[in-house]
Amino acid sequence: MRGGRAPYGTTGALGRRQALRLAGAGLVAATLPARAGRACAQDAQPRRGGHLNFAGLAASTADTLDPARFALATDYIRGHMFYDGLVMLDADMMPRPALAERIESDDLQTWHITLRRGVTFHDGAALDAADVVYSLARHKDPAVGSQQRVIAQEMADIKAVGPLEVRVTLHGPNADFPSMLGIVSFSIVRDGTTDFSRTNGTGPFICTEFTPGVRTSGRRNPNFWRGPAPWLDSVDMIGISDDMSRHNALLSNDVDIIASVNPRLVRLLRARGFGVMESPVGTYTDLAIRLDEGPGRSQDFVTGMKYLFNREQVRDSVFLGFARLGNDQPIPPEHRYFAADLPQRSFDPDRARFYLQRSGMMEAGVPLVCSPAALASVDIAVVLQYAAQQVGMSLPIRRMPADGYWTEYWMKTPMGFGNTNPRPSLDMTFALNFASGAPWNESHWRDPRFDQLLLAARSQRDEGARRQIYHDMQVMIHDGAGICLPAFTTSLDAFNPRVRGLAPSQAGQLMGYDFLSHVWLADAPGGAA
Amino acid sequence: MNARLATLVLRRIGAALCSLLFVVVAIFVLTAALPGDVADMLLGQNATPDATQALRHALHLDQPLWLRFVHWCGGMLQGNAGNSLLTGRPVSEMLAPRLYNSLLLAGATTLVAVPLALVLGLACATWRHTVFDRVMTVLTLGIVSVPAFLIATVSVFVFAVQFRVVPALSDIRSIHSVGQFFLTFAMPVATLASITMAQMIRMIRACMIDVFSAPYMEMAVIKGVPPIRIMLHHALPNAIGPVANAIALSLSSLLGGVVVIETIFNYPGLAQLMVDSVMSRDVPIIQACTLLFCMTYLFLTTLADIVALASVPKGRGA
Numbered sequence: 001m002r003g004g005r006a007p008y009g010t011t012g013a014l015g016r017r018q019a020l021r022l023a024g025a026g027l028v029a030a031t032l033p034a035r036a037g038r039a040c041a042q043d044a045q046p047r048r049g050g051h052l053n054f055a056g057l058a059a060s061t062a063d064t065l066d067p068a069r070f071a072l073a074t075d076y077i078r079g080h081m082f083y084d085g086l087v088m089l090d091a092d093m094m095p096r097p098a099l100a101e102r103i104e105s106d107d108l109q110t111w112h113i114t115l116r117r118g119v120t121f122h123d124g125a126a127l128d129a130a131d132v133v134y135s136l137a138r139h140k141d142p143a144v145g146s147q148q149r150v151i152a153q154e155m156a157d158i159k160a161v162g163p164l165e166v167r168v169t170l171h172g173p174n175a176d177f178p179s180m181l182g183i184v185s186f187s188i189v190r191d192g193t194t195d196f197s198r199t200n201g202t203g204p205f206i207c208t209e210f211t212p213g214v215r216t217s218g219r220r221n222p223n224f225w226r227g228p229a230p231w232l233d234s235v236d237m238i239g240i241s242d243d244m245s246r247h248n249a250l251l252s253n254d255v256d257i258i259a260s261v262n263p264r265l266v267r268l269l270r271a272r273g274f275g276v277m278e279s280p281v282g283t284y285t286d287l288a289i290r291l292d293e294g295p296g297r298s299q300d301f302v303t304g305m306k307y308l309f310n311r312e313q314v315r316d317s318v319f320l321g322f323a324r325l326g327n328d329q330p331i332p333p334e335h336r337y338f339a340a341d342l343p344q345r346s347f348d349p350d351r352a353r354f355y356l357q358r359s360g361m362m363e364a365g366v367p368l369v370c371s372p373a374a375l376a377s378v379d380i381a382v383v384l385q386y387a388a389q390q391v392g393m394s395l396p397i398r399r400m401p402a403d404g405y406w407t408e409y410w411m412k413t414p415m416g417f418g419n420t421n422p423r424p425s426l427d428m429t430f431a432l433n434f435a436s437g438a439p440w441n442e443s444h445w446r447d448p449r450f451d452q453l454l455l456a457a458r459s460q461r462d463e464g465a466r467r468q469i470y471h472d473m474q475v476m477i478h479d480g481a482g483i484c485l486p487a488f489t490t491s492l493d494a495f496n497p498r499v500r501g502l503a504p505s506q507a508g509q510l511m512g513y514d515f516l517s518h519v520w521l522a523d524a525p526g527g528a529a
Numbered sequence: 530m531n532a533r534l535a536t537l538v539l540r541r542i543g544a545a546l547c548s549l550l551f552v553v554v555a556i557f558v559l560t561a562a563l564p565g566d567v568a569d570m571l572l573g574q575n576a577t578p579d580a581t582q583a584l585r586h587a588l589h590l591d592q593p594l595w596l597r598f599v600h601w602c603g604g605m606l607q608g609n610a611g612n613s614l615l616t617g618r619p620v621s622e623m624l625a626p627r628l629y630n631s632l633l634l635a636g637a638t639t640l641v642a643v644p645l646a647l648v649l650g651l652a653c654a655t656w657r658h659t660v661f662d663r664v665m666t667v668l669t670l671g672i673v674s675v676p677a678f679l680i681a682t683v684s685v686f687v688f689a690v691q692f693r694v695v696p697a698l699s700d701i702r703s704i705h706s707v708g709q710f711f712l713t714f715a716m717p718v719a720t721l722a723s724i725t726m727a728q729m730i731r732m733i734r735a736c737m738i739d740v741f742s743a744p745y746m747e748m749a750v751i752k753g754v755p756p757i758r759i760m761l762h763h764a765l766p767n768a769i770g771p772v773a774n775a776i777a778l779s780l781s782s783l784l785g786g787v788v789v790i791e792t793i794f795n796y797p798g799l800a801q802l803m804v805d806s807v808m809s810r811d812v813p814i815i816q817a818c819t820l821l822f823c824m825t826y827l828f829l830t831t832l833a834d835i836v837a838l839a840s841v842p843k844g845r846g847a
Contacts, residue, residue, distance in 0.1 A: 055795075060805040061615055061623070061814070062570070071573050142583025145568070147575045197618065211626070212616055213805055214797040215702075238698075238795060244682050245697070245793045252689040252697040403808060404564040406574045419574075439577045 049526030053255040059239025063212040066196035068146035076513035083187035083201035091505040108173035115164040129160035173459040179425035204230040204517040231520035261492040263320040279491040282332040282422030288442035289482040294414030304355030310347040314486040326485035339474040353391040369416035373405035377417035443482025545827040611813040631798040635783035642722040650733025669727040732775035770837030777833035785822035
């Protein structure tokens, strides 16, 4: 351990309480990754061996092995298959050390990353600081086309300061920097890699086939640093975008796990003996009303629209109950920083009518822009349109094609739906989606006090104080921003009963996309490990 | 083959090449008119204006449309279809395995569908207005009117999920024996064949009935020629032209028009590649696929025309 720096924690399994205290200032390696232990604890002793077929929701020529270009859940799963990040997020979205043994900082602005010793890439080369510098810095190059370029630009300087030590200097203090490294896109590739038609990572599987739009296959990496995982000998991953075909493939035993189960088929699958896992991920579909143009300039209109949302109906009839109620702020109820005392806004046609009449927009006929691109937004729009009829307002629905929705319509119309995936930390959610200059500030909401609180939280080491700040920020979004957030979706994924070791995670679909390194087969030939 | 026929054939091929050129230009213009480009699609929801602009520059998408078209044409003339904007791999490398898969499926379907359709079509025409003909008419019209995805989904549900006799997905990697080949291709070929056959049977029946109503057929019957001889020697040769056209039209959609089947059976063919590429605005792939589909279509229809021309005694110069 370095002298004089971050005297937090010792090695040993991190309890949750201890980890919470550490979150602000640094991470220390645990001998046993907490999630792996927990996931397998539900079942008997894991068995080694066997082959697993997985069918995700999408496969196209846009499939990639380049972490910078990961965009879809299937990409994230592929990323976890072949690569590792410096940090991984556990089932409670807490950052845990992965390829980094320690991430420490005195001032929360300059971060020292000490890499795990003895980790090797699939080609046998040892992981060193140059790989990490290359993997992180390439996101800043516009020609790479990184999905995370905006986030990566927070890193002002990335430098190797030893064979296994990297120093990252940020533009300003940010206590949540370790969480940021938990994004799958920041997975570590070999220094100088430009050809991503094959992989050379450190992850649990070694790529044996990758054909974009068709298939990704891997075999067990015998030198995986997080051994004895993975349990499976080999894995095949395909994408079946057609809903019925995906379910049929599971029912006919052609595949063992499918992602994105249709809520209407959950009962049928369970009746036939298949398992359906419900993961409380923080993905939400929201209506964003632009505050800088159109009817949203009237605060009354925005308030009226928020009261017009029948959230219970959205949860029960659109998501068939597989969702949690939203409260017009982006933090889901199971998150450790969730503002539980914030009163739940509910459907109130009388108040809605009052505010909408006062805004003078009852007859304006502002269209609701929705699209299959934003999950369930078309159905939510219909629920909202019905509620509007009840208060005497006409609300035309404009359904746009999924193709090109994000570039052509999202955030460009006065009132339209968006869909946002959870980010690893609250800081990122607020900074990217709600701060005044945020690139994806859907409602174009500006509040200088919110921006100040964001900066204050970043340099705040005290857990209690941070909690209070984040609480206040949720209240501000709930009251001020132009987003109406009816529900958080639950990820539904189904599996053959012979698949064991799955556990729900807040970090995303299928154990934060990392299920392949955890699951094992009850009928595996290898016997108990 | 005489000079007259050769001129006709050459003129027909010339017309086909003109259509090809027109289609290619049209596709280039149409893809440019689609909202967004590959840079927008790559960055998706995470796009910011400066990032998109920078990526566009890196991919040379900021060049004017005509310049990109000229570059592409130049490459094509040297036999180089360029690189995919999305993956950076050569277009030919991405196309080849998909083309192989598509040809395999189309070939298997043709082998099943054409002989069956011919036999059934002729049978319907011979025994027209009998119970057999009526049943076939109801069946074929029924199949033509049901969308392909429904036939495919229902048959998967029945044969793969309920009875477990065939796999729900057509994974051609799992083929190691003739038996496995039949199992893997059974469902998609059956679905595709039933749809194409239905169309072919209807058209062949109509052509044949048309021929049967001609005065010389009546003459043959009165003369006492046995029915099978009437069919094969008198009727069929005169119906080859329209029948060949009917078959060509039905088959021409097998390469590019089977997106639904490829999606449902998760079969990686050309149609799926084309759809992916349109979604991601990967213009070089869209161009190459269009070119292929167009060529197939023109090849089949031209072939049918040539067969028709050659089958007419006047054309043969006999």
